[in-house]
Amino acid sequence: MSWPAETIARANDIIARYPERRSAVMPLLYMAMREEGRLTDEGMRLVAGLTGLTPAQVQSVASFYVMYKTESQGKYLVSVCSSISCFLLGADEVLHAVEEAAGLPAGEADDEIGIEHAECIGACGGAPACLVNYELVEGVTAAKAKEMIEWLRNAKPEVINADELQTLFGGRRSFDWAIKEDNGAIGPYPAFPPFGTAAHNTPALEPGRLATRNSRPATPEVGAS
Amino acid sequence: MNQTRVLFKRMTDHPADSHTIDRYLETGGYEQARVALGRTRDELVELVKTSGLIGRGGAGFSAGMKWSFLAPARPAYLVVNGDESEPGTFKDRQLLERDPHQMVEGMIIAAVANEVHEAFVYIRGEYPKPARRVQQAVADAYERGFLGRDVMGTGYHLDITVHLGAGAYICGEETALLNSLEGRRGEPRLKPPFFPAAKGLYMLPTIVNNVETISNLPHIVERGIEWYRGLGHDVDTGTFLFSVSGHVKKPGNYELPHGITWRQLIYDVAGGIRDDNELKAWVPGGASAPWFVPSEHLDLEITKSVTDSSGSMLGSGAVIVMDETTDMVAAAERLVRFFAEESCGQCTPCREGTTWLDMILRRMLDGGGRAVDLDLLYDVSDNISVGVGWPPKQTTICPLGPSAVSAVKSLLEYFRPEAEAHIVRANRVPVTIKGFGQ
Secondary structure: OOOOHHHHHHHHHHHHOOOOHHHHHHHHHHHHHHHHOOOOHHHHHHHHHHHOOOHHHHHHHHOOOOOOOOOOOOOEEEEEEOOHHHHHOOHHHHHHHHHHHHOOOOOOEOOOEEEEEEOOOOOHHHOOOEEEOOEEEOOOOHHHHHHHHHHHHHHOOOOEOHHHHHHHHOOOOOOOOOOOOOOOEOOOOOOOHHHOOEOOOOOOOOOOOOOOOOOOOOOOOOOOO | OOOOOOOOHHHHHOOOOOOOHHHHHHOOOOHHHHHHHOOOHHHHHHHHHHHOOEOOOOOOOEHHHHHHOOOOOOOOEEEEEEOOOOOOOOHHHHHHHHOHHHHHHHHHHHHHHOOOOEEEEEEOOOOHHHHHHHHHHHHHHHHOOOOEEEEOOOOEEEEEEEEEOOOOHHHHOHHHHHHHHOOOOOOOOOOOOOOOOOOOHHHOOEEEEEHHHHHHHHHHHHHHHHHHHHHOEOOEOOEEEEEEEEOEOOOEEEEEEOOOEHHHHHHHHOOOEHHHOOEEEEEOOOOOOOOEOHHHHOOOEOOHHHHHHOOOOOOOOEEEEEEOOOOHHHHHHHHHHHHHHHOOOOOHHHHHHHHHHHHHHHHHHOOOOOOOHHHHHHHHHHHHEHHHOOOOOEOOOOOHHHHHHHHHHHHHHHOHHHHHHHHHHHHHOOOOOOOOOO
């Protein structure tokens, strides 16, 4: 397997933004998920090749962070916050409703939908809250969450847009969002234009603007001496 | 109780387009970056030091002091910490989404003050929308010549790159954040020797400041020290963003001066308790902070020094309010579970201790509590945070483990009878063991 030329070009633009290639490993892991829907061994090998790391080093990074998924999450990953502020306002009932509507326990996925509990997603003023492909919906109830799962199954939206989710299934928000956005998520990874992982992929990172490169010794490994 | 809007002013006055460069410029934007470009490092460091600006990330350290510690080696880096993940905290999300240029301009000021030419904004992976807004703001700033090879025609060179995290609370700890930005596991580094100001990103001098801290800078440069200090209360200068959540009628982010009381914050600003229930307890400064209770703390002034000396902290300004219906063992379990899930696993007291604290609390909730469990909770806590005191004496590289102890310590200190009742109830439940002879 290899990536399309456009993806490789994008990856090289991202690598050029950092003083050391290795720093691009996290963005590139998202791009690998975009290519295959999840993180595969082959995807991680490609990231290793581009960043100058070994596949084992890339895997050690990927396995540290919960948003890098080596198992398929279907098309829509629903993450229900269950930390303290959401818990106080009924997050467990929302999670149970989501599990029941999807017919899946948290931590599992079918071809369409994945369910998980999430730790605090920074929507405490609009608790309880959840994410669909990391796009936020605040002030949900068990009943609305169930409707949301049915909507995902039936309407099969190509793009998950937070404003649409909030209008259809949300309630109280942490603050006035004020500005509508037409961008959104196209898979179970964060929609960020420079990575090519969003519905609309501009603006890109400014490529090739950096000076002051190549004049510095490589970073010693922490704890290596 | 009126809010004092400084950081929230533009988004309040111009809700529909406060995030755009046109609105930002129309409201005086980027003028302070131009002013800063004409000043020296010493002048700017002194300005921020004298303003009394305290870092808003949770640790509560003077931003100007942090800058003054920057080692002389170059290149140096600026990293803005937008990994907001402390349960109860959602203020940075509002700043990033609604006024990203305020932060970008603050970054130019911080960069000039610290002779930095490469800066990064680390935004948590679960914040794609705030990240998109910041990315657009950075792209627009490049377009207008406020970033890049020749910032505002002064010849100053500054690049800003937006970096996304991938779901790890620990990356909010500054040395873990730097490891993450280097493309490593987000494990905190030992301090000393790895103080970011000396050995930070790529082992070079690095300034790490929180989004709110950086967003204050244009206002301090514009209106000066006297004004900024006058907004605050004694040594707690400027305004403070409170994220209020839980069982209040009006949760939200509120920009207020220090020095009001908890009673004013909870009952006046946040509208009081839902259904007019009784207030039972609140977390004053994010999930890591020991709880406050109405019988002891409701009329305390909200300042760093009063909160610190009363056994807790203001931290990131997250206030989580719990009413009389709250099961405090369940609340403690939910707080501890967070830290158990987010422990990076480097240090045994934290990795094992937080997990055991969670398992013990969970069995109490599930009806399997034992008479020894409260002593055991204390004992495990003591292994993570010696003496279970405040501020914690940590046995770990970073404060994550001791943060989990805060909830347990608070439960045992203020709600011991309630915790004991869980165990008594548990022991009345008849137990049948399945699997043998059945």
